[in-house]
Amino acid sequence: MSPHKLLQIALVLFGIVFCLVYPLAIVWPTGWAWHAGPPADSDYFLMIVGVYATLGIFLILAARDPAAHRSLILFTIWSSLVHAAIMAFEAMGAAGQHGHLMGDVPALVLVAAVLGGLLYADRNGRAAG
Template sequence: MMGRYSYLQVALVLFGAIFCLVYPLALVWPSGWMWHEGPPAASQYYMMIVGVYATLGLFLIRAASNPAANRSLIWFTIWSSLVHAAIMAVQALQNPQHMGHMLGDVPALLLVALVLGLLMRGVEDRNIATG
């Protein structure tokens, strides 16, 4: 049976891989993952976001080999995902044209924050108890 630490490792690889797939997600479901009209590469801003998330994704995958040594990166991912989701939710509510994000990237980022946050709390609780 897998423990919380192993689940964290799996979650880091899974979310890291998904972060690396932001561009293909935009091709499959543009209204849930893009904020502009046209193909993903039509927006310089979107391509910047793709680059940042792909980089973060690769580092999350790498962090899976030793989550305890990469706590800062994981907590950054948790908090930045919450902030990003909150900003996008407010923007989507202000512009009905972007309501697809309330079913796409907003809940996806909240899921990342929730899962990693719960798993990290368990790992940090274990480290405090054994440390």
């Protein structure tokens, strides 16, 4: 399968996952939510859910033509790495938050690595072809 097709698939899959942050926090709160109690108990968490759901929808739309949405994909890569680094730092220092080191932190690094690798491979493949 071509890097372009794999990138399209990854954009859709990660877009769907970003749209499912709220249910993930219900199923595995220690890995996805930063507060005690139900996800709806935190205005901060609901704000993050809204931002990620919006990003998820736009990643799904970007899958139609990834080259035309390169800046959105790069934003997703770099913001995921920054978010993961901050969350890892905070999780190591906060009591009861170590679950994030096995939940959302590696998930965001995975998003950045997969999208970065596929974006690079797709761009190189298009330049060579």
